Each structure stands twice: as C-alpha cells, then as structure tokens.
Amino acid sequence: MADQLNILASGQIVPTSLHTEVQRSYLEYAMSVIVGRALPDVRDGLKPVHRRILYAMHELGLTPDRPYRKCARVVGDVLGKYHPHGDQAVYDALVRMVQTFSSRYPLLDGHGNFGSVDNDPPAAMRYTETRLSPISNEALLEDISEALVDFSDNFDSSQQEPVVLPTQLPNLLLNGSSGIAVGMATNIPPHNLGEVIDGLIALIDRPTLSDEELFRLVPGPDFPTGGEIIGTEGIYDAYRTGRGSIPVRGVSQFEEIRPGRGRQRRNAIVITELPYQVNKAGWIEKIAQLVNANKLDGIADIRDESDRDGMRVVIELKRETSGQRVLQDLYRMTPLQSNFGVIMLALDNGQPRQLPLREVMQAFLDFRETTLTRHYQHQLDKTENRLHILDGLLTALGNLDAIIDILRNAPDGTTAKQQFQQQFELSERQADAILAMPLRKLTGMERQGLETEYEEFTQRRDQLQRLLSDRRELLKAMKKGLRALKKKYGDSRRTRIQTEAEREEESQQIEDIIAEAVEEDTVVEFSQKGYVRRYSQRSYQRRQARLDADTNPKLHDAEEDLTIQVEAAVTTQEVLTLTRDGRAFTVSVEDIPANPRQGRGVPLVNLLPDSVPADADAVVTQLMINDSNLGQDLILVTRKGKIKRAPLREFTNLTGRGLTAMKVKTGDDLAYVTLAQAGDEVILGTSGGRLLRFPIDDDNLPIMGRAAQGPQGIRMGKHETLIGCVAVQGKNDCVLLMSAAGYGKRLPGEALRLAKRGDIGTQSFQFSQKTDHLVALTPAIPHTALTVLTSAERVAIVPIESVPRQGRTGECDRVVKPTKGETVTQVLTVTLPESSENQAASTEEE
CATH class of the missing domain: 3.90.199.10 (Topoisomerase II, domain 5)
Structure with missing residues (x-):
C-alpha cells in the first residue's frame, strides 16, 4: 500500500x-x-x-x-x-x-x-x-x-x-x-554522599580539577548491599566515558564451625554481603543446582542463617577441601562475582546524553546555582516588599498626629488613602497597610518592634544583594549548604574497593591454587554428535591399541559416534566453547568425566550453564586454550556472512554466565570459528563455489568489542550460503573443497587473488552437475584424513593425499560416490591414528 x-x-x-x-x-x-x-x-x-x-x-x-x-x-x-x-x-x-x-x-x-x-x-x-x-x-x-x-x-x-x-x-x-x-x-550506580559532596566542593573551588584528583575524592560506586569492587580499571573507564563494566563480588570469610552434636568441626565459607541486585535465594538455588550436577565440588551443605541483623550464608565444606579453590569456583560459576555495566545516560536539556562523571557533577552544580539564584531573588523580592511596607508604617508613626487628623476628617477610607499618598508620598500598598494597622501598633513596644524588624530586613536585603551580585559569595553559600547536608546525612562507605596490592596478592593465591592442583596429562576427545570424553594417557594408548585404523575410502554405515577432535591437555587447562547464539563459555578439563564407562562420554552442553539449550547443535566449536595460542585472535563468522575478529585472551577464566563473543541477530547464527593472527589470511567460501581471500589486518578486519556484530565478510547470492572459513599463513597452504555429489580437490592459497573484505570473490570450483553445490571448505593439513558424512548416515575416511591438487579452474575428481538421492553433508578433518605397531612399541616402552 x-x-x-x-x-x-x-x-x-x-x-x-x-x-x-x-x-x-x-x-x-x-x-x-x-x-x-x-x-x-x-x-x-x-x-x-x-x-x-x-x-x-x-x-x-x-x-x-x-x-x-x-x-x-x-x-x-x-x-x-x-x-x-x-x-x-x-x-x-x-x-x-x-x-x-x-x-x-x-x-x-x-x-x-x-x-x-x-x-x-x-x-x-x-x-x-x-x-x-x-x-x-x-x-x-x-x-x-x-x-x-x-x-x-x-x-x-x-x-x-x-x-x-x-x-x-x-x-x-x-x-x-x-x-x-x-x-x-x-x-x-549509587554513590556515597560524603564522597560526592567532597568532589562537588572541589569542582567549585577548582573547575580545572584533573580527573585523577576527582577520582581520588569519588573513588567509586557505593552500593547499598555493600560488596567489594575488584580493581579500578572499570571504574575509571565508566567515569571518563560514561560507560564501563565494574566487577563486583560478595564479601566472604572463612570460619571453623561445628555442624552438630557429635560431628567434627569443619571449615566453612560465610557470605555476609552480596553484589548489588543479586537475588540471595536464587543464588543459593544456583549453588545447589551446580552441586547436584557435579559441576561444583567440595561443598557438603549450604544454609541461610540471615536475620534482621544482617546477611549470613554458611557454605559448609567437605573435609580436605581447599576453601580458596571452592571460593574461586563460586566467583567463576555463580553471581557471587558479577559485572555491573555502567551506562551513565540521562536527559540533559531534554536530550538523552551519555555523560562522564565530571559532566554529571557539573550539570548538577549549574542547576543548583540556578535554583539558588532564583531562591535568593525570590527572597530579595519578598524582603524588599516587606521593607517597603515597614517604611510606610514607620512614616505613619513618625507623623502620627497628622495621620489621625486625616482619618478623623476623611469621609471614607478611599479619601484617607489618597490623602496619605499625596501628603506623605506613600505608595498604594503603604497606604493600605497604614489603614489596616491596628491601634496596638501605636504602643512603644510595638513601635520598637517595627524598627527592629526594619533593621533586620535591611541587613537581610544587603546580604541577598551581595549574594546575587557576587558569584563567589553565591558559591560560598552553596558549599556551606552542601557541608551541612553532608554532616547531617553523610555516612561511611559500604562497598570496599580492592587495592592493587590486594589484587596482586589474590592473583598470587590463585596461581598457588592452580600450582597445588595435580596437573595430570590427559587426552580429550570430542565427537561428531556433541559428546566429550577424557582419558589418561595410558588409558588412551591402551584404547587406541585395540582400535584398527579405518581408512576405508568407500562409503559404509557409521556404526558409532565419530571422533572429530583429539586434544592432548593437562587437567588445569580450559576448553573454550562457543554457541550458535554468539556466547562463549569455558569448561575446565578437570570437569570433564575421566575414563567414562559409556564409551561416548557426556554431552558437552551438559557441562555448560542451563541457559544453553540442551541440543548438540547448540555448540559451534570448542578450542583448547594453551600458552601457544593465547596470543592469537578468534575469527568468528555467521551463517549470513558477518565476520568479526576478537582476541582469544579476552575469553579466559570466564564466569559461569560466560561472555558475549559476537552479537548475532535474529534469523542468523554463529557458524564458523577459527584461530588466526595478524598477518595471516582468511578464506571464505559460498555454496556457489566462490572463494574470497583477504589479509587479516586492521583495515580489513579490525579487532572489535565483544558485543559488536561485525561487518559483511563476503557478498553472497540470493540462494547461496556460507560453507566455511579457513585461516592460512602462506600462499602454499592448501584448502580442501568438496561438493554435495562427492567431488573434491585441494586448492593452494596462491591460486586465489588477494582481495578486500566484502568483495564478491572468485569462482573456484567447476561443477560437473547442474544440481551440485559446495558443502565444505576445510584446511588441507598434510598427514590427516577426511571423514566424509552423507545424508544417509554413511561415512568414508579418505587420506588427504588421495585428493588431487588442482588450480582454481582445474577439474575435480570424485572422492566418494554417493548413491542415488544421497548427498555429502559434512566433511571433517581428523588426525590419522598411529599404526598398531607404533602403538604397541610405545606401550612397551612405558
């Protein structure tokens, strides 16, 4: 319409x-x-x-x-x-x-x-x-x-x-x-009255006060529920820009308690304060759920002993359990430590503006100066009006005989009023006041009272005129009022701010806890259906010795859940897990069940918070975080081609609620994640066979904030979809392409022209069938095998070297041959297992 x-x-x-x-x-x-x-x-x-x-x-x-x-x-x-x-x-x-x-x-x-x-x-x-x-x-x-x-x-x-x-x-x-x-x-966030007033007075005295001096006077928020602010970086960011994230945690202490008669004493963590706006009952319920799900160890009991005198939640620990370790787990997995996102947005002259601390305080001072000026002007007007009346009354008392004579001879009040104005040069209001004056005002005491009142109002008028004419006097009065309110309503700070020395000491304690933990070498396996399992190295070698390497290039029925990723790790490492809605979570390797009785292990989503849907497709990828890749960046790509670069270092030691890695709009989802670093190149592919290669630098792909969505990576046709994202380090690195009909080839990176992000790319795959389309773009890593899965749930394992290496316009060979109506749906790259002889030899050496 x-x-x-x-x-x-x-x-x-x-x-x-x-x-x-x-x-x-x-x-x-x-x-x-x-x-x-x-x-x-x-x-x-x-x-x-x-x-x-x-x-x-x-x-x-x-x-x-x-x-x-x-x-x-x-x-x-x-x-x-x-x-x-x-x-x-x-x-x-x-x-x-x-x-x-x-x-x-x-x-x-x-x-x-x-x-x-x-x-x-x-x-x-x-x-x-x-x-x-x-x-x-x-x-x-x-x-x-x-x-x-x-x-x-x-x-x-x-x-x-x-x-x-x-x-x-x-x-x-x-x-x-x-x-x-x-x-x-x-x-x-709320603040302490005394600190804010000190900051206001300092700004009145020194408008050019530096940010550092202002932040010393107003060191940070002061929440009504107390708590402890971790560090000052978030505070300073919020105060300088009007936006920031302030980490806040509850206040805890360790106590030795006797749970009941006949029972031995136990250590306990006692929580006396929670972060602002944290629901205590919901927090306790969250801890109970984590304990029941075996995600939080070392807790024997939890009791809420809060009363009208204050909060007291007792978390009773099991014997021989490290209290500091449990406390760190509570910080990481529950809202006992949470971030307060500061957005200092307010209406300024009717317009919404994001204001730093200085501008908020200055806006109040300007408003207070305006109201004080209007107040003093109003008081001055009232004072001058009263002085005007008093002047008329005193004039009448000074000429009392003449006033009485006029009143005695006047025919009515209007005539008397006119005669007062003419004879004594009085105003209409003064004349009205004389006519309304009672006889008792003629007494000596009343007359003295009028003179005293006239002197007081004269002094008050002079004082008000001085305040209105001299801005320094006005500001002095403003400061005096602020100090009086501080003395009357000021109180001590409730929220502690952790000092840098305390923060360093805590970091050392966490390092000691990690060092005390038994670092066991282990092997973690991730399966195609979303399961994860962990083995000790000895158990893994024995298990591998029983398995024959299946490198059958022909399609056959898949008898079990396929292993798609094998990682050697230690129990103190973390696994970064990214979900389709763009959120990131970390799972400790130690939390993955070891040597599972059920061969397939446990679903990875079961180790994530309840907010993640219990669906194997919810997890996009998982990465083992270690020292070798900590300096790299995450390249995140959505199904509709949005791309973003974020430092991997920002996604370590996450709390239980995780972090937003990429903002994903409705109708789109995170599809591909790869690791890369500045200087590498990224290749994106579409189902139509087009590939786009561009360098990873600040011009094409700058590092963006966690909540950003990211720009368009490659322009796609109306019926195209994104089928992969690969990071390569040099021109000789190859990628593998495979179509739904089973055709594939290895393509060197140098065969693709270097372009810019957002371009349309170049056609790099020649289809033998009109209905065919590209389904996979993966790295072609030497000495690996391809696991090819079809729509009929059949599988073929193909050595990478058996796939021919061709140029951009070269013809493709048929790697696997699906039956009629069957198509290739997924291609996975896994490391070829060692031969049985090598495994046996390594077992004998141990």
Whole structure:
C-alpha cells in the first residue's frame, strides 16, 4: 500500500505516505518513552513517575514528622493528578524508593512489607504505609514553588506539576538509576554522599580539577548491599566515558564451625554481603543446582542463617577441601562475582546524553546555582516588599498626629488613602497597610518592634544583594549548604574497593591454587554428535591399541559416534566453547568425566550453564586454550556472512554466565570459528563455489568489542550460503573443497587473488552437475584424513593425499560416490591414528 489516508478531525483527507507516517509516529512514541518514562533528568536524578510521587506526597503533607499514610492513597493521588498510567507501575516505583537494599539513600520511609533481598514481593498497596524520608523532604522538596523551578500543566491541564525538583543534592549519583528506553538504556550506580559532596566542593573551588584528583575524592560506586569492587580499571573507564563494566563480588570469610552434636568441626565459607541486585535465594538455588550436577565440588551443605541483623550464608565444606579453590569456583560459576555495566545516560536539556562523571557533577552544580539564584531573588523580592511596607508604617508613626487628623476628617477610607499618598508620598500598598494597622501598633513596644524588624530586613536585603551580585559569595553559600547536608546525612562507605596490592596478592593465591592442583596429562576427545570424553594417557594408548585404523575410502554405515577432535591437555587447562547464539563459555578439563564407562562420554552442553539449550547443535566449536595460542585472535563468522575478529585472551577464566563473543541477530547464527593472527589470511567460501581471500589486518578486519556484530565478510547470492572459513599463513597452504555429489580437490592459497573484505570473490570450483553445490571448505593439513558424512548416515575416511591438487579452474575428481538421492553433508578433518605397531612399541616402552 503506497499511500495511507489520514483523516483529520475537520473532515479533510490528506494523502500521506505510509513509511512517512510510520516513521513520524514511531519517533513520537520513542521520544515519549525516552523523555516521559525511562530516563532520569540529570538535574534531580528522577524519572517522571518518581518526581510525581514525591510531589504528590509533599502536597499531602506526608512529612517525616507526620503519621504514615496508606500507599493506596498516595498511588491514587498520583494517578488522579499527575501520572495517567497503571497503578502497579506507580506502586513498583514507590516500593523501590522505600527499599534499603535498592536505594543507597531511600527517598521514602515505609511501614510494612516492602519486599526483601530474596526477591520476595511487597505486600499489596492497601496494606503498606509510607511517608517522605528526612533527606527527600529537606534536600529535594524544601521551599518548592514556581519561584524556584518551572511548573507545567498535568495531562488534563487541571493541575500544575514541577518540571524538576529543586534538589540540593545530586540524587542521580547518590541513588543511581536504571531504565530501558527505545534504542537506549541507562544504568547508573549509587554513590556515597560524603564522597560526592567532597568532589562537588572541589569542582567549585577548582573547575580545572584533573580527573585523577576527582577520582581520588569519588573513588567509586557505593552500593547499598555493600560488596567489594575488584580493581579500578572499570571504574575509571565508566567515569571518563560514561560507560564501563565494574566487577563486583560478595564479601566472604572463612570460619571453623561445628555442624552438630557429635560431628567434627569443619571449615566453612560465610557470605555476609552480596553484589548489588543479586537475588540471595536464587543464588543459593544456583549453588545447589551446580552441586547436584557435579559441576561444583567440595561443598557438603549450604544454609541461610540471615536475620534482621544482617546477611549470613554458611557454605559448609567437605573435609580436605581447599576453601580458596571452592571460593574461586563460586566467583567463576555463580553471581557471587558479577559485572555491573555502567551506562551513565540521562536527559540533559531534554536530550538523552551519555555523560562522564565530571559532566554529571557539573550539570548538577549549574542547576543548583540556578535554583539558588532564583531562591535568593525570590527572597530579595519578598524582603524588599516587606521593607517597603515597614517604611510606610514607620512614616505613619513618625507623623502620627497628622495621620489621625486625616482619618478623623476623611469621609471614607478611599479619601484617607489618597490623602496619605499625596501628603506623605506613600505608595498604594503603604497606604493600605497604614489603614489596616491596628491601634496596638501605636504602643512603644510595638513601635520598637517595627524598627527592629526594619533593621533586620535591611541587613537581610544587603546580604541577598551581595549574594546575587557576587558569584563567589553565591558559591560560598552553596558549599556551606552542601557541608551541612553532608554532616547531617553523610555516612561511611559500604562497598570496599580492592587495592592493587590486594589484587596482586589474590592473583598470587590463585596461581598457588592452580600450582597445588595435580596437573595430570590427559587426552580429550570430542565427537561428531556433541559428546566429550577424557582419558589418561595410558588409558588412551591402551584404547587406541585395540582400535584398527579405518581408512576405508568407500562409503559404509557409521556404526558409532565419530571422533572429530583429539586434544592432548593437562587437567588445569580450559576448553573454550562457543554457541550458535554468539556466547562463549569455558569448561575446565578437570570437569570433564575421566575414563567414562559409556564409551561416548557426556554431552558437552551438559557441562555448560542451563541457559544453553540442551541440543548438540547448540555448540559451534570448542578450542583448547594453551600458552601457544593465547596470543592469537578468534575469527568468528555467521551463517549470513558477518565476520568479526576478537582476541582469544579476552575469553579466559570466564564466569559461569560466560561472555558475549559476537552479537548475532535474529534469523542468523554463529557458524564458523577459527584461530588466526595478524598477518595471516582468511578464506571464505559460498555454496556457489566462490572463494574470497583477504589479509587479516586492521583495515580489513579490525579487532572489535565483544558485543559488536561485525561487518559483511563476503557478498553472497540470493540462494547461496556460507560453507566455511579457513585461516592460512602462506600462499602454499592448501584448502580442501568438496561438493554435495562427492567431488573434491585441494586448492593452494596462491591460486586465489588477494582481495578486500566484502568483495564478491572468485569462482573456484567447476561443477560437473547442474544440481551440485559446495558443502565444505576445510584446511588441507598434510598427514590427516577426511571423514566424509552423507545424508544417509554413511561415512568414508579418505587420506588427504588421495585428493588431487588442482588450480582454481582445474577439474575435480570424485572422492566418494554417493548413491542415488544421497548427498555429502559434512566433511571433517581428523588426525590419522598411529599404526598398531607404533602403538604397541610405545606401550612397551612405558
């Protein structure tokens, strides 16, 4: 439909392009969500719903010295006057402002059940009560009026509501904020009040304060649940750019406990603090699941002994178990250590902006200076008005006989008023005040009181004029107010920041733990159906001695799960596993069951977190991480041809939740992963027989962040698919190509012209059949064998040397001959096993 008829209220019909109307409507919706719901204002740190709740409670008079009021009453007022949305959304926002484990400085004081750190839901709004907390009543709402901040109409123009609250503290930093808008999100951590005020005062005194000095005053976030921040790199990145990742872990200690009568003492790990926003009950359940699945060893029991005095989770250890090793496993596999992703996004002059720490603090100082100026100007106006009235009253008292004479002879008040103005040069307001003056003002005490009040207001006027005319005096007053609030509401830091010395000591402890672990030489096998098994070297040699090398080039029925990858390793190494949705996980070799009774082992997905689907196809590839490949890069390619380069070093020692290796869009998935390094070349192939070869450098394939999607690697035709990605180190390196009909050849890299990423490539495979297409592009490694699998679940093992070496236009030989209706579906490269004689000899030598 090319056009859409837009019918206006007047009855006029205006032809409108559909895409223009959709674009305009969606933009309006997006801005409504961004400005009106999801993002806080950089000035008062509040979203509209929080601002409206606080203002409605201020209007209801729910100050800290007044009784609590039902939350249902507050929610009703907010909905009826200011916030035309769901009552549950308002109540959820109210609850969060009460929760001491969600807000560093709660803005509301609650009475009743408002939930817990175990993610227990709060009671219904008809059961709970609330009122303003002292800090919000004094620091956010004091003297709120149209003189201090701008007001605007509510949704039906029946009420006025503040556009922003006249806050005296940077609430955006103190309590943080989180929200998801359209196409953007914010996640600002809470901070310590005293530290932030020290930073603000330093910026007032020295606007050119260096980042290093500012970060010393504001060293990092201060979460309400405590915890410990690991290192300062993430903090500094977030503070300098407005975006970063801060690793936070719980606080633990080792204790010796007696589990029960008659039982021996045992060591235990006691957790007293958890990272911010970690559900304690869910975390304990996660540990239990890992123990039951045999993924976490050394734990005998886990108990939650938390009470109203604080958190205490006791993890009882088995005898002769290393507590430090179990603790490191908890950090790696559970949310006991997690990353807080900082996105300091807020509305600045109505526009969403990502702001570094300095700009957030400066925006608050600018706003505070504006509100103070408006406040002092308002006070000056009131003071001058009062002085004007007092001047008239004192003039009347100084001419009392004449005033009385005018009053006695005037026919009415209007005449007397006019005579006052003419005879004594008074204003209309002064004359009205004289007429309204009671007789008691004529007494000596009252007269002295007026003179004293006049002197006080004169001094107050001079003081206000000095504050408004001299910016240095204004800033002094601002600092004085900040210091007073710090003295009243400041408290000590709850979240520790690990020093560099402590970090180095911990790294040494981890190295000692790894060194103490028995490094056993082992062999790991991965199968075609997604199973993994591990053998000791002696067991593996005995097993191989019983197996005959099957290098039958003819297709035959596959009798068992085929081994596709064999790796020699030690038990302290890690296996990097990448899944189709672009996530990366590490599995310790030690966690792979050794010498399995069932020959095929265990599914590899069973060793990954529960978030990975229990499907053999979920795993794309697995790589053994060792010192020889740690300096290389991962080349990741999706089925639709997106390609990305990422350092392998970033994917070691991952936590249980893993990391995003590549952003994969809906409808696409990660298909191929290979190792390479700068200076190598990558070859991509399509099902149409086209190959593209280009160098790996910063121009063609720069290193990208983990969440990036990557550019297009090769342009593909409408009905083409990507069939492989191979990294080669030189022109003489060969790749192997094989078609669905069983035709194949070895092609040297020098036969392909060197191009740029994103090109269309060159035709490199000549098909003998019109319906044929390419199914495999793999490295042609000497002294290896090809395992060819077909759609009929038949297999042939072909030595690589038996496949002819041809140029780009050379004809292909038929490597295997499928039957009618059967096609080659997969080609795997495996190392040829040693001969039985060599195996026997090696066994005898041992």
